[in-house]
Amino acid sequence: MIHIVDYDAGNQTSVKRALDHLGVGSIITSIPDDLDHAERIIFPGVGHAHSALETLHERGLDVALKSAAARGTPILGICVGCQILLSDSEETDQRCLDLIEGRCLRFKPEDAALKVPHMGWNELRVCSAHPVLRHLRTGDEVYFVHSYYPAPVDDTDVLAKCRYDVEFAAVIGRNNIVATQFHVEKSGPVGLKILDEFVKWDGNAC
Amino acid sequence: MLSKRLISCLDVRDGRLVKSVRFVNTKDIGDPVSAARRYYEAGLDELVFYDITASSDQRGIMLDVVEEVARQVFIPFSVGGGLRTVDDCRKVLEAGAEKVNLNTAAVANPGVISEAADAFGVQAVVLSMDVKAKSSGSLPSGYEIVTHGGRRDTGMDAIEWARRGEALGAGEIVVNSIDADGTLEGYELTLTRMIAETVGIPVIASGGGGRPEHLYDALTAGRADAALVASMLHYGHYSVNSIKQFLSDKGLKIRLTG
Numbered sequence: 001m002i003h004i005v006d007y008d009a010g011n012q013t014s015v016k017r018a019l020d021h022l023g024v025g026s027i028i029t030s031i032p033d034d035l036d037h038a039e040r041i042i043f044p045g046v047g048h049a050h051s052a053l054e055t056l057h058e059r060g061l062d063v064a065l066k067s068a069a070a071r072g073t074p075i076l077g078i079c080v081g082c083q084i085l086l087s088d089s090e091e092t093d094q095r096c097l098d099l100i101e102g103r104c105l106r107f108k109p110e111d112a113a114l115k116v117p118h119m120g121w122n123e124l125r126v127c128s129a130h131p132v133l134r135h136l137r138t139g140d141e142v143y144f145v146h147s148y149y150p151a152p153v154d155d156t157d158v159l160a161k162c163r164y165d166v167e168f169a170a171v172i173g174r175n176n177i178v179a180t181q182f183h184v185e186k187s188g189p190v191g192l193k194i195l196d197e198f199v200k201w202d203g204n205a206c
Numbered sequence: 207m208l209s210k211r212l213i214s215c216l217d218v219r220d221g222r223l224v225k226s227v228r229f230v231n232t233k234d235i236g237d238p239v240s241a242a243r244r245y246y247e248a249g250l251d252e253l254v255f256y257d258i259t260a261s262s263d264q265r266g267i268m269l270d271v272v273e274e275v276a277r278q279v280f281i282p283f284s285v286g287g288g289l290r291t292v293d294d295c296r297k298v299l300e301a302g303a304e305k306v307n308l309n310t311a312a313v314a315n316p317g318v319i320s321e322a323a324d325a326f327g328v329q330a331v332v333l334s335m336d337v338k339a340k341s342s343g344s345l346p347s348g349y350e351i352v353t354h355g356g357r358r359d360t361g362m363d364a365i366e367w368a369r370r371g372e373a374l375g376a377g378e379i380v381v382n383s384i385d386a387d388g389t390l391e392g393y394e395l396t397l398t399r400m401i402a403e404t405v406g407i408p409v410i411a412s413g414g415g416g417r418p419e420h421l422y423d424a425l426t427a428g429r430a431d432a433a434l435v436a437s438m439l440h441y442g443h444y445s446v447n448s449i450k451q452f453l454s455d456k457g458l459k460i461r462l463t464g
Contacts, residue, residue, distance in 0.1 A: 011304075013276075013300065013302060014276065014302060014304070017276050017277050017302060018280055020277065021277070021278075021280070046326075046327050046329060046330070047326065047327035047329075048327065112406070113429075115406055115407055115408045115431065116406065116407075117328065117329055117377060117407070117408075118208065119329065119377070119378065119408050119431075120208050120209060120210075120211050120251070120408070120431065120432070121208070121209040121211065121251055121461040122207065122208045122209065123207070123209075141209060141461040143281065143282055145282075145304075145329040145377075146329075163207060164207075164208055183282075185280060186280060186281055186282045186304065187280070187281075188246070188249075188280055188281055188463070189280075189463075191280065192280055
């Protein structure tokens, strides 16, 4: 059973539908206790990091997520759920979850032809082998919608990159945590395969 | 590098897929859910559903369509038509759409753009503009925003409206030329380019796509980030793959799926 964290950040039902399609049971929850007993956690999200963090905090989900991370529960972050795993973000003054050391930065393209948000399909470059990315190949395209991107301090936390104005981390991970800046639930068969590998993953990075 | 997107527009009335020429003379051309699924499997990048259901008590049918599409299709899709309030938007987003398309409601009440952007994020709000060329009159761009399928003039300048829509919080703009819609003779390139060069958010060219060359023109000369097609695909004149392969062969960055 997968627990999908609900903090009013929009896309939890899309994630659930993708899991339904894969034949994987899941429940959407906003109760911290549920995460204490979760086998695996998906931490989705769209919208603002600031309001996401506030809601997480109000519901006590920030603490529950950190405990789950410390216990070794496999966690998949998606989009804003990926960004706020880092230490902090240019989008908010609040401290983020700090589960992966680094910062979230805003795209500031000098070329006016490069629009922000970065919206659409873009290709990945695989940087590091990871069980969840088993089927992912360099050149595969996935669906992005974001104005901020993750910038981990440690390069070994970057599993795949994408280029838009700058080359940024599109998949990050450390120990039992893996997170995608793109929407696995909206990236067609490529995204569904990542989701399918996550639901089988034991939380060991290699 | 970001790929140019191929988006298909599905007009839905009373739960059925229809094709309208200039928003009149609609023809039933099938089931929207199976069409959506077919396009998804063929490698389409995105879908737009436009609800042209006339009577408001039939609107629930559209939510059923959205939910069923969301269960079967794993690419982004947006829904427009008949959305007036943030609450209307919430219903289609909760049913599984990624984005809402605001058109007439935004013209009548521009504040709904910022309300929706605050509630769901700018990425979820698409401003869809119906535009007509206006050779006479005092509009600086020469293009006017119209509503009700082009039957009602607003006196608003298209460029001004695009700029304002972006400032209010739209994350994307669909530029639909009423003059070109249904003609299959190509997109309105001057208009598309003007808007694409005005705003800092993605622009989708709409209306007039009849051949792959038209999409190429919209994505290059028109500076659009994506092109919307309807009849080209719905009537089977072209496949998703044949359009994408054409654009890719011409040197555009396109997502090709085996």
